[in-house]
Amino acid sequence: MTARKTTSRASRRTAARQTRPLPGLGELEAAIMDVVWRTDDAVRVRDVLDELEPLRKPAYTTVMTVMDNLYRKGWLSRELDGRAYSYQATRDRIQAATDALRELLADSGDPAAALLHFARSATTAESRALTRGLKERGRRR
Known part of the structure; x- marks a missing residue:
């Protein structure tokens, strides 16, 4: 066990x-x-x-x-x-969700448009998370 x-x-x-x-x-x-x-x-x-x-x-x-x-x-x-x-x-839940999101975007036919549509309709909490993620990504570069 x-x-x-x-x-x-x-x-x-x-x-x-x-x-x-x-x-x-x-x-x-x-x-x-x-x-x-x-x-x-x-x-x-x-x-x-x-x-x-x-x-x-x-x-x-x-x-x-x-x-x-x-x-x-x-x-x-x-x-x-x-x-x-x-x-x-083989991967944690967050990585699996990230992979699934990437697949959904790829299957949309226009991933950039789908992502932009999501960003425009995001809740305040989702917008904050996206902003935080982009800032963190910018610091790593």
């Missing part, structure tokens, strides 16, 4: 309900990635199955198959640990 964060099970479930699946992930894939992202260390299929919400209790083999699919898609890395694989996310 692997070590886990010391947050309560109830708070982990609340966090899981508040996040939306990223583009490119099915519902169960997103729930599994949420468990993996909330865990400090590598996880086994049994660890993930134990952490899924009570209303979502797929079979062990279903979780194993979905985790294998996530490995093949590049979302997870794995290492043989005894007779079972231990899995880890």
Whole structure:
């Protein structure tokens, strides 16, 4: 068994309900990635199955198959640990969201226009975040 964060099970479930699946992930894939992202260390299929919400209790083999699919898609890395694989996310949630945003922009047909449209319609908080990011980027150059 692997070590886990010391947050309560109830708070982990609340966090899981508040996040939306990223583009490119099915519902169960997103729930599994949420468990993996909330865990400090590598996880086994049994660890993930134990952490899924009570209303979502797929079979062990279903979780194993979905985790294998996530490995093949590049979302997870794995290492043989005894007779079972231990899995880890290949990127954190923020990087995955960034990659998904880039894909959405690329698929828009005119990424610059889509980005400008977003910037013009951004909320005050979103505008502040964009401004902060551009300032930080300017300092790194």
